[in-house]
Amino acid sequence: xxxxxxxxxxxxxxxxxxxxxxxxxxVDPQINQTVHAMADYLLEHPLPGVTDVVPAFTTVAVHYRxxxxxxxxxxxxxxxxxxxxxxxxxxxxxxASTGRAARTVEIPVCYGGEFGPxxxxxxxxxxxxxxxxxxxxxxxxxMVYMLGFAPGFPYMGGLDPRLAMPRRSxxxxxIPAGTVAIAREQxxxxxxxxxxxWNLIGRTPIELFTPHASSPTxxxxxxxxxxxxxxxxxxxxxxxxxx
Amino acid sequence: xSVRVLKPGPLSSxxxxxxxxxxxxxxxxxxxxxxxxxxxxxxxxxxxxxQATIEITLxxxxxxxxxxxxxxxxxxxxxxxxxxxxxxxxxxxxxRAGSQLDFGRRAFGCRAYLAVHGGFxxxxxxxxxxxxxxxxxxxxxxxxxxxxxxxxxxxxxxxxQFPALARRLGSGGDAFAGVPEDAFEPIAHPAIAPRALRTxxxxxxxxxxxxxxxxxxxxxxxxxxxxxRMGYRLExxxxxxxxxxxxxxxxVAFGTVxxxxxxxxxxxxxxxxTAGGYPKIAAVASVDLPLIAQAVPQxxxxxxxxxxEQAQRLYLERELAIERIRRSIDSLRxxx
Numbered sequence: 152x153x154x155x156x157x158x159x160x161x162x163x164x165x166x167x168x169x170x171x172x173x174x175x176x177x178v179d180p181q182i183n184q185t186v187h188a189m190a191d192y193l194l195e196h197p198l199p200g201v202t203d204v205v206p207a208f209t210t211v212a213v214h215y216r217x218x219x220x221x222x223x224x225x226x227x228x229x230x231x232x233x234x235x236x237x238x239x240x241x242x243x244x245x246x247a248s249t250g251r252a253a254r255t256v257e258i259p260v261c262y263g264g265e266f267g268p269x270x271x272x273x274x275x276x277x278x279x280x281x282x283x284x285x286x287x288x289x290x291x292x293x294m295v296y297m298l299g300f301a302p303g304f305p306y307m308g309g310l311d312p313r314l315a316m317p318r319r320s321x322x323x324x325x326i327p328a329g330t331v332a333i334a335r336e337q338x339x340x341x342x343x344x345x346x347x348x349w350n351l352i353g354r355t356p357i358e359l360f361t362p363h364a365s366s367p368t369x370x371x372x373x374x375x376x377x378x379x380x381x382x383x384x385x386x387x388x389x390x391x392x393x394x
Numbered sequence: 395x396s397v398r399v400l401k402p403g404p405l406s407s408x409x410x411x412x413x414x415x416x417x418x419x420x421x422x423x424x425x426x427x428x429x430x431x432x433x434x435x436x437x438x439x440x441x442x443x444x445q446a447t448i449e450i451t452l453x454x455x456x457x458x459x460x461x462x463x464x465x466x467x468x469x470x471x472x473x474x475x476x477x478x479x480x481x482x483x484x485x486x487x488x489x490r491a492g493s494q495l496d497f498g499r500r501a502f503g504c505r506a507y508l509a510v511h512g513g514f515x516x517x518x519x520x521x522x523x524x525x526x527x528x529x530x531x532x533x534x535x536x537x538x539x540x541x542x543x544x545x546x547x548x549x550x551x552x553x554x555q556f557p558a559l560a561r562r563l564g565s566g567g568d569a570f571a572g573v574p575e576d577a578f579e580p581i582a583h584p585a586i587a588p589r590a591l592r593t594x595x596x597x598x599x600x601x602x603x604x605x606x607x608x609x610x611x612x613x614x615x616x617x618x619x620x621x622x623r624m625g626y627r628l629e630x631x632x633x634x635x636x637x638x639x640x641x642x643x644x645x646v647a648f649g650t651v652x653x654x655x656x657x658x659x660x661x662x663x664x665x666x667x668t669a670g671g672y673p674k675i676a677a678v679a680s681v682d683l684p685l686i687a688q689a690v691p692q693x694x695x696x697x698x699x700x701x702x703e704q705a706q707r708l709y710l711e712r713e714l715a716i717e718r719i720r721r722s723i724d725s726l727r728x729x730x
Contacts, residue, residue, distance in 0.1 A: 163597050166677030167705040169647035171597070178642060190418065202414040203423075205645040207669050212645025214414070217706050218713045229706040298420040299643060299669035302529055306643065342420070343529055360419075362519055362531045368419050 159185075160242055162235050165212060170231060172211045172238060178308055182209050183296050184248065187372050192246045198237055200230070206372060207297045208306070213238070255375045258340065258355050260331050261386040262288075266354035273316055273333070273350050285380055287311040288352065293338050293376040301343040303360030303368035307376055310336045322348035329354045331378065338378075353378075356389035395461040397510065399543040400494070405451040408514050408533035408545075409664075411444040413522035417668040423648070424524035424532065427623060427664045427687035428505055429680075430584055430716075431469030435509035437720050438466035438486045440555040440727075445513030445548075446523035448539070450506040452690070454497020455539060457508075461491045464511035464552035464559075469583065470503030470688060476569040484581045486723070488552060488559040489570045503585065503688035512550030527623070527665070556727060578722050585685040590698035592682050594705050596651060596674030598639065606633040606657075610675055611699055615659065619691040623665040626686055628695065632657030639673055646670040649678035651697075661686055679705040681712045 165171050172189060175182035190206035193213065200219030205212040217230035262285045263270040274281045291314075293307040300306075310333055318334045323346060326332070330341040332349035339349060342360045359369040370376065381389070399406075409432070412425025426432040426449055433443035448455070454472045459465075465487050467474050474481040476493050489495070497506075516523050516534055525533025534543060553560040556573060563571040599607065615630035633653050646652065650662040652672035661678060662670070663686070678686065679700060689695060700708075 164594065164677075164702050165597065165645065165674070166594060166647045166649050167680050167702060167709055169645065171645060173644075176642070194418075203417045205417045205668055207644045208642045210644040212417075212647070212669075214417070214645075214647065217709050229703050230710075231702055231706060297643070297669070298418065300420060300667055302419060302421045304420050345528070360529075362421075362529070367416075367421070367520070 162238060164231055167231070168217060169212055169214045170234060170238075172213065172242070173209060175209045178208050178296065180294060180308070184373070185246075186211055188246045188248045189242070192241065198234065200234070205299075207299065253373060253375060255377060256370060257377050257379050258331075258357065259381040259385070259389065260353040260355050260378045261381050261383055262353035264383065266386075267331070267352040269319075269350040270352045273314065273352060276316060277314055279313070284314060284352065287314055288333070288338070289378050289380055291338075293378070295370050295372050295374045295376065297372055298368060298370070300339075301341065301345055301360075302362070303342045303370065305339060305359070305370045305374075305376070307338045308336060310338050312336060316350050318348040319350060322346055323351075326351065327354070329356065329358075331355060338376075354386070356381075356386050395459075395463065395512070395547045397463075397514075397545040397547060398458040398460060399455060399539050399541060399545070400458060401456040402539040402541055402543070403450055403453045403455040403497070406448050406455045406539045407525040407527065407537075408446045408516060408539075409449045409524045410446045410522055412664070413520050413524050413526070413532065416520050417645075420668055421520065421529075422526065422665055422668060424522070424526050425664050426507065426524075428469050428507065428684040430684040430712075431505070431507045432509075433716055434484065434581060434719060435466045435468040435507040436513075437716075437723050438468070438484065439464055439509040439511045440486070440550070440552075441509055441511060441513050443716070443720075445509070446516065446533070448508040448514070450497070450508060452500060452504060454506065456497075457495045459489050459491065459493050459495070459510075462552055463489050463493075463547070464550075464555050465489060465495075466509050468507050468509075468581075470506040471501040472506050473498035473501055474506075479569050481570065482572050482575070484583075485572050485575070486556055486559070486726075487570050487572045488556065488563050490563065493569060503583070504690045505687055510547050511552045511555060512548035515546045515548040573726060578726055581719060583684065583688070584681065585688045588685075590696040591685055592679040592700045592705065592708070593651065593676040593697050594679065594700060594702045596676045598673035599675055601635050601639055601673055602653075602675055603634050603636050606635075606675070609633060610659070611697055614694045614696055617689050617691050617693045617695060618658075621691060623663055625663050625666060626661040626689065628659050628661065630658065633659060633675060635673060641671045641673060643669045643671040646674070647677065649680060649683050650674050651676040651678065663687070679708060681705070681708045
């Protein structure tokens with residue numbers, strides 16, 4: 152399947168060692184699919200000198216080493232122009248979808264209490280009971296748009312609009328790994344203890360990032376995620392099973 | 395051969411040229427803040443330029459070399475010495491087994507790089523020996539160095555790199571032997587002559603007010619004390635957008651200058667996140683990143699504008715300059 156990349160993109164420099172391909176300016180599953188089709192293509196057909204291909208919601212950042220971008224017969228142009236031309240040629244031809252099967256991954260979550268200190272506040276702000284928040288969060292079809300912010304940290308769209316909340320005005324200094332959080336119409340799982348401004352509603356006992364594994368992240372872009380509520384006791388048993 | 399840590403200093407960690415290829419998983423690049431100093435230190439120690447060095451911040455550690463070692467220190471001048479004898483910067487130095495390297499007063503810069511011939515032999519994680527401090531992996535046990543750490547050094551032949559150094563060390567009572575200053579062209583750090591940091595326009599340059607654009611290129615910005623390996627937080631006249639901008643997270647790069655709503659710019663450095671959602675007013679040219687990496691809190695910084703063409707030509711010239719340094723060190727090998 153061809154993605155509609157023809158003409159619907161622009162390329163800009165991000166400093167002198169990175170460029171960005173932009174496919175649109177809104178969070179949209181179709182645009183994001185094109186982003187990942189292009190990123191997958193660049194990973195499977197690596198261009199010389201490219202060191203990192205970083206897909207996000209609507210963009211693919213291409214990091215490169217200018218000294219390794221082959222001059223060919225165009226020694227009068229700078230490395231950026233040469234790489235831009237090579238990428239334009241790919242986009243003009245169009246990129247076939249990699250046909251990655253959409254997976255659904257279940258993530259167990261213990262909601263509320265010390266694991267989700269903002270659950271009650273979210274419920275009040277949305278005019279719901281905490282139970283209804285848990286229900287709507289579990290019933291939402293979350294889709295992974297990108298990994299970023301921290302290793303394996305998934306930015307997921309698809310949250311039920313009734314749970315849409317702004318980010319907290321004062322970010323927290325420390326959020327424990329495994330914390331499940333929401334902001335606007337997005338969900339995420341913190342994978343490292345980091346600062347952050349999202350609303351914390353629960354915690355998962357499973358690890359989303361394992362640095363020494365060949366596939367270091369549990370989730371990949373395009374995955375659908377279903378959050379499954381578990382009790383504090385189930386959480387404890389889960390955590391004990393960890394090596 | 396190993397290096398023993400008697401005293402770690404406030405922040406000393408193993409870094410190389412970074413963990414590339416994994417940003418799409420959210421894994422940051424890490425790596426050295428000052429690529430120039432790291433690469434030159436490695437070349438002087440007879441290494442490839444991407445071997446791990448110790449990045450030393452503001453105050454030096456105390457280290458003991460358990461066997462003879464060929465070392466080089468570049469970047470910040472933190473007054474290194476062996477015994478009472480000052481160790482010259484940016485030169486190959488052959489030290490005796492059991493020598494203790496100490497540091498003293500900070501004379502210049504913020505970060506020094508210590509390369510040891512053979513490199514530090516920690517296991518690479520995701521293709522890199524850089525320490526990812528926050529995630530706790532890479533480098534030496536995923537953390538900054540501590541008292542008592544024993545750093546294994548890779549295979550090499552420190553005494554054969556510069557045979558004259560070994561002869562001189564063998565015959566005299568000196569603490570160490572260095573290649574004499576007049577043996578090759580002096581290697582000066584790019585930050586020795588302070589000047590405005592050259593930048594290219596960022597993607598959202600046009601979204602800033604004319605006043606903000608002028609201020610960015612005219613005003614002096616002060617390095618905030620909260621600056622770290624992730625980013626340099628600068629304080630200056632506020633930089634405002636023409637109208638609020640709803641940004642969607644997207645990739646950022648080493649040197650990206652982003653402006654959060656408070657109007658104070660942040661220059662993203664080695665431990666930057668893989669993506670960000672603040673408007674990018676500019677990007678510091680790669681050749682001038684070592685100038686920021688050596689800037690200390692309260693120091694003033696200014697920005698200047700160059701075209702992308704100029705920035706990339708400067709970059710390619712810098713690569714040639716490092717290649718010339720490599721060749722002059724290679725030719726010394728036979729002569730010394």
